[in-house]
Amino acid sequence: MLKDPEKIFDADSAAVRGLISTRNWEKLIERNKIMCIHDFVKNEIPFGFSSRPCQPASAVLEAGKASALNKCILLKTLLDACGVLCRWHAFRIKKELYRGLLRSPAYRLLPETLISVWVEIFYEGQWLVADGVLLDSAYLNGLKERIPPGAAEYIAYGAGIYLSGNHADTWNGKQHNYCQRAAIVRDLGILEDLEWFFGEYRQDIRKLSLILPRHANKIIQKIRGHA
Numbered sequence: 001m002l003k004d005p006e007k008i009f010d011a012d013s014a015a016v017r018g019l020i021s022t023r024n025w026e027k028l029i030e031r032n033k034i035m036c037i038h039d040f041v042k043n044e045i046p047f048g049f050s051s052r053p054c055q056p057a058s059a060v061l062e063a064g065k066a067s068a069l070n071k072c073i074l075l076k077t078l079l080d081a082c083g084v085l086c087r088w089h090a091f092r093i094k095k096e097l098y099r100g101l102l103r104s105p106a107y108r109l110l111p112e113t114l115i116s117v118w119v120e121i122f123y124e125g126q127w128l129v130a131d132g133v134l135l136d137s138a139y140l141n142g143l144k145e146r147i148p149p150g151a152a153e154y155i156a157y158g159a160g161i162y163l164s165g166n167h168a169d170t171w172n173g174k175q176h177n178y179c180q181r182a183a184i185v186r187d188l189g190i191l192e193d194l195e196w197f198f199g200e201y202r203q204d205i206r207k208l209s210l211i212l213p214r215h216a217n218k219i220i221q222k223i224r225g226h227a
Contacts, residue, residue: 005194008056008073011081015058025082031173033082034121038133038171041066041075046136046224047158049101049216053208054198065217067158068180069205071133072117085122089129090115090188090197097183099156101216113185115204120190123173132169132177135159140169140179142223153182157223160184 010016020026023040025033048065055063057077060070072088079086092113099107118131135143135158147154153162160183169177191197198205 005198008054008198009077009080009194010056010058011077013056013058015061016077016081019061020078020081025078030084030123034079034084034123034173035171037075037078037082037084038130041071041078042133042170043136043138045071045074047071047134047139048220049211049213051213053211054205067208067211068116068118068134069208072119075119075130075133079119079121086130087120087122087127088117088191088194088197089120090117090191090201091184092116092186092188093160093180093183094155094185096155097158097160097180098211101157101219102211103215106210106212109210111204111207114208115201116180118178118180121171128171128173129176129178130171131179131181132171134179135169136224137169139220139224142225146223155183157219 023036025036028036045060045064045066047067049067050063050065050070053067053069055070055073057074060066060074066074076086076088093116095110095112095114097114098110102110118129120127121130143157143159146157147163151163160180161178162182169179171177
């Protein structure tokens with residue numbers, strides 16, 4: 001598994017530079033730039049699993065789908081490449097976040113807590129959590145049909161969401177957005193040394209390989225309504 005941030009956040013790769021050039025993101029005002037990048041990672045790289053739980057941003061683009069860590073790698077790479085200040089926030093989540101996406105034997109093999117991250121974006125003097133990129137809108141809408149009426153929170157099928165209050169899943173420059181918050185059990189804080197992060201949590205990241213892409217993606221597609 002890679003641990004060199006320059007190879008993981010490969011902003012100078014042809015795939016990343018080509019995408020930014022095609023979309024003209026660098027020419028947009030900051031608010032529009034962030035909104036377009038956020039929506040791209042959220043909906044044009046839909047929620048799903050690849051053979052490797054940690055890939056360079058260019059490989060995420062090629063795969064065309066991504067789960068939490070790979071979505072954050074892509075989001076941070078695009079923001080960095082377009083000059084938007086952002087940071088890496090790590091935490092441990094309950095394995096229940098992935099309940100329903102694995103067969104029972106594989107689910108039992110998962111450790112009780114797993115490593116995960118989100119990206120925070122600095123805009124107009126404040127840091128805003130951009131965790132809403134994790135679940136694409138079509139999948140999130142399909143998932144809502146599985147949530148019991150009156151539930152205060154829902155943790156399963158890749159989501160860890162609180163259902164009370166107003167929690168936007170898009171980026172509006174005014175408030176945080178979340179998809180994993182309800183599943184967090186330990187906050188690891190803001191991490192600036194990303195080489196340390198990918199080295200220190202190397203084994204933790206590898207454990208995400210227990211989530212078999214073919215099986216999980218079939219369930220995700222069914223929920224999304226494209227079965």
